[in-house]
Amino acid sequence: MMKKLISIVAALVFISCSTDQDRNYNLSKVDPALVGFDKESLERIDDFILSSINNKEVAGTSAIIIKDGGVVYHKAFGMADIKNKKKMEKNTIVAIASMSKLMSTVGALIIYDRGLYNLDTRLDEILPEFKDPKVFVSYNSETKSFVTRAADGPILMKHLFTHTSGLVYPFFTPPEIGREGYMQGRVYDAWSPDTSLTLEENIKRLSSLPLVDDPGKKWHYGLNMDVLGRVIEVLDGRSFALFMKEEIFDPLGLRDTGFRLPKSHWKRVAKIYSSLDGGGTEFLCCPEYSDTELEVLGQPRFTIDTYKQSMRTVAMGGADIYSTAYDYARFLQMLLNGGTLDGARILGRKTVEMINRPLSNLFSPEDKNTAMGLSVGVVVDDRLNYEHHSTGSYFWGGYFYTSYWVDPKEKLIGVIMNQINPSTSRLNDKFHQLVYSALD
Template identity: 30%
Template sequence: MKRLHRRLAALSIPWLVTLCLATGARAYDVAPVSDPESLGFSSSRLARIAAWQQRQVDAGAFSGAVTAIARNGRVAYLRAVGFRDQAKTSPLQGDAIFWIASMTKPVTSVAAMMLAEEGKLDLAAPVHRYLPELKDMMVAVEMKDPVTGKTDIAYEPQKHPMTVEDLMRHTAGLVYGVGGTKVEHLYNKSLYGNAGVWRRDRTLADFVSELAKLPLAHQPGEVWDYGLSVDILTRVIEVASGQPFDQFIEARLFNPLGMVDTGFYVPEAKLSRLVDPPANGWGGPPDSVLADVTKPTKLFSGGGGLASTAADYLRFCQMLLNGGELDGVRILSPATVRRMTTNALPPDVRFAGFAGGFVGPRAGSTWGLGLAVRSDAASSVVPGSVGSFSWMGASGTYFWIDPAEHLIAVQMIHALGGSGPFQRTLRDLIYGAFRVPDQGAPDAAASPLQIDADALAAYAGTYRFASSNARDKQESHEFGGVGVEIMMQGGSVKVVSPIQDAPAAKAGVVANDIITHLDGEAMQGKPLNQVLDKMRGPVNSAIRLRIVRKGRNEPFELAVVRASIRSPGVDLQVTAKNGKLQVEASGALPILDFEKGTPVAVVPMSSDEFFVDGGDHTRLAFLHGEVGKATGLVLNPGPWQITGRRIK
């Protein structure tokens, strides 16, 4: 009955109220526990997160970061690093407000599922049931003349009408208009710029009316392509609920969950907590429009318009992890949350678009209803349990929820180019902070064994681990490639970092290079997975990279010969020195008790077993081959072990 009264009260909110960040609501106490060990974490290893983020701040990747980690319903870590402003005069606080960009999308998807549970929204229904103006949208097919090479557009009707579910799973055929195809250019010209409708003074109804004049980029249901689907879904929610979207989510989601700092603009009283944009701004539309959260808006973009805090978004995530409930408030049923967080894509779906590197077989990930879901641990680009679900924002914000570990992590940053370059490291550091249960110093600490120098020397070498933690089953892969980490930025291929000693680095490729062509083929607007496929090939085969570099007037080409590239791993360097075995991390990531630049002397327990007398008491067991030298290394033998192979 109380739930019914709350819903009736929500419907009585005055129609013309515009949502802002509430100034009088209750705050959520997110003070972290004093002993993260009680939640299964190592305090010293959690501290590595802030140290890593500080290095990013010092390097100019972002001005500051707020990270929140919760496990078993309690906050294990909440810390701010860096500054709120680009001038670096205002230290960042934990309650800082960030534009969360596409982390708005899961919020919108929850709102849609609330209506579906009430019978007000049919996910299987054609979108035109709610938005009749979209009924006759045609599908654009790009045709290339084999003689002239000219590309033109032909039009065909939809084989099946796009459904509400297509909007939620990005299979509606809609795109953002930021790529290089002719269809993308049509979207860009119509929607963005001074003459477009993607403006803060226009409404979602205006936007839908203009979109109806454009073609779809794909047949509905056939292709996963990240785009404007969730903004159309937002307008569907307005029609189905009979309320403007801002009022609906304030009354039905933010107020019940106590999300006191989340909304479509930041009121003057809270502007001192809003984090500055990146030094180079947000780039072009649609980001530049949605990111201006300092003024009220009529464009309630459910695809990317919200601002929020780490604490607020943590509450939203905890509701999902709890199966749709928080603090006695039921938002969704457990069955609905399960539906949202399991694969919703057809088995024969194709993947396209600039986000294709984060979703699809290559990424070990699929898509539910509003969320990316980890589906294949072995091929995933990030650690975590199968069934973990997540998403990110173009602003750099990122979150994931791991039901198997009862874990939530939220990182708030403002970084041009998004969170992609920082996701793996953050997740590695967090999973790497898990302690091995009930592991203390062994009795051997009192009377250590003595091992001769020759035996110790047989263990010296470099050992590679596919992951830095025992809760992940990533596998190390090997392929022919150029050895460069890339990201899509505004439809262009940007070099994040060339891998040290790999072919690209040896040929002269540097960070921030823009790769415009591969073997003469333009890469502008290509999906990330297609670019990666083009870069890979047989070992010793050559590929030409055309590059645009800041400070050089003209593009130039580099010839690169592909070599064997191993997927990122974690390395330990073992040395024998002064009658002791010393171990340190030698790659970019720490692992358990071992960090780069800090060799740790390990204590022998037997001829091939050692342990760290301090820290988290990591145990080491060397594996032997027929020739006497160690072939591998097992850390913490037992149910939580991590096994590495000797590579040098």
Template identity: 30%
Template sequence: MKQTVSLLFVGLLFFASCKKQEPEVHNLVDETVKTRIDSTLQSFVDMGDVAGTSALIFEKGKEVYYNAFGYADLKNKKPMERNTLVQIYSMTKPITGTALMTLYEEGKFQLDDPLEKYAPEFANMQVYTGYDSIAGEMILEPAKRPITIRDITRHTAGFSGRRDLPGLGEAIAEADALNRENTLADMAKKLSTVPLGYQPGEHWEYGISVDVQAYLVELLSGQPYAEYVQEHVLDPLKMNDTQYVVPESKRNRMSSAYRRSGDSLIQLPNEEAHAYNYKKWPLTAGGWGLTSTLDDYMRFAQMLVNKGTLEGVQILDSSTVKLMATNHLDESIEERSWLPNKGQVGFGIDFAVRLRPPASVEENNGVVGEFFWDGAATTLFWVDPVNDLTAVFFVQVLPHYGILHKKFRDAVYGPVTLEESPAE
């Protein structure tokens, strides 16, 4: 009996010691950080930068922060809430990239395949080099190489939106490729008639490339893009509040949109701001157009930080997520438009990818290895694999107001501190 009691006592001591040795979980987002985020988001509303704002953060697979401030509909004093639907604009792009990469995993294409292999209208593209004002025509040269699929995933295809370039600007306007009445096939046909703004692979210029990705999804899958992305990304992730066309039953949850004009905030009429999302149009854009909620987009972000899987459902292989979150911009590509404004970043497959810590206190804060993107109405999300952290930030203010992202990131990570140079 004594021996049995002794063994039991030793066993209890063993389990107690094991419990003591379990590592403590230290979260980046503690009570101090939560207070700092609350103060920052409230200040956006108090200062009149936005009508309403909300944010959701997960760390190590668990929710560590949520709050909302201000109004989704300022005029009618309707509060910003957790289930408020917003227009995510270019945060549609990573979803399109994910849909495309499910086909990559099926062996339907390789990144360095010429786009013309699948979309022959993009063969023999001409490149704009200037304008002959005497002859009244563009000066063109043949593309040095075909556009590749890698080009359309990293914005180096040569497609330009430069309306200020004589001749080219008029050609872009005349083609009107992104007219809502166009199908994706119409869009591609019209786009292919417009000269490229630069040689493929030589410049980074943001734009229509992701809409071409959506067209490529249709070609490779044989399905309309809207059906494919629903079946292979949105439905499996249970993103039930993410859609192009918002049904009438959900429209009372839509946030109004606002435009900054000097120090004033102008609330846009819903019939104008939501025209694309309140009707089914022929164009299902790959680069913009989706509406979503904090929780829905967080499910997408959680799938990415979990290397392609969420709640036992695999959307992508871990190696594919790694490929998407890897910089694909060679250092030789020096012309990068406004991308450097995002910080020390390169660009992967529909994500900016952080390569280095901030070089100045004015830059966006973040962790090397994170990948992220944002939207025209100043929405933002990022995936931080180092801290196993994902963040989604919603406002609805146009034009893009990047200082809010800087302040929100500083609230999460603390003010930027620069690494000291080693003493010489």
């Protein structure tokens, strides 16, 4: 049935399977059978991706699987730009959103390896604006002011890495805990079109707002990796974007990865969609904000075309990076190798091992098998797991339906990139399931 499905939709979608890019990026393409995969089972992945495209769940997909350091699967399907009939290629560039967090974490760990802080270092020793943090009590909408109390303790560096600092994303803040006040703070989470805004200024604005909880008490998804970016600037001296380029992107040969793309790359950036009905509706930033809130922020609604061509200078470590499935897989392979790739040493081996250490159970208290490592979800014990993840596997995803995982036990990496929000698709879960099911 699935073979028949492929033939039906073949005229509607495109597939790109050239091996040139594999050679250029110095990751060897290997016979799946030689590293423990059943080839026919791997082909089922194609069927499910094509089905998702045909059902208008996603417009286009690029995916890659690395096993034992070799590429066993690397394909692209569907469309990157429906209106202009541009197909999704293996080198199509996408907005990876929260998959930026692990890259920013590695940047901060490079500074850690140089002995400039430890995980128990107080944040205010590096960024004095975070001294004596306050915690939200209530918000007075008439006076437009917060009622706060002193926090139980300081924010520590480990709280940033594990999203337990009490810092939040403004758009995740409900009205009952002062959403209006957080909007008035004019803190940008990502995709800022403000060409004059600096990371220093944005983080100072953030520091003036109350925490939603005492540091270390609860898990709250927030601007923690963005603060880490500012920590890097203060301790290293370079801008965060330049640091990431010189310390990670360039040494690893990530030619299609960065905060700002050169004009020559724009034509390879995929459109982001909010709906695939008709010819597709492009995603407009930012649906979580009302028109009034955007007016307060001074931010119009815009598409990715507007953003990629902007001359903004701020780089937000939590969600601002563009990349490809291939580049991101190379980055993950560096981690799987213990901090090195193609002769480039990015992190020390023992520092890499900290990333998937289950440091906080506040991430999902009801799920005893999932903990928080350094910006990643970690599988604590595969004996408690309903799915295939091995103990020590780590994972995360991005707002536009991108995701990755690393399984150190199996020496396995999976990356899948789509560009849609919202999405009701289960494609990424199916991709993960089928990869593991194809192992002999």
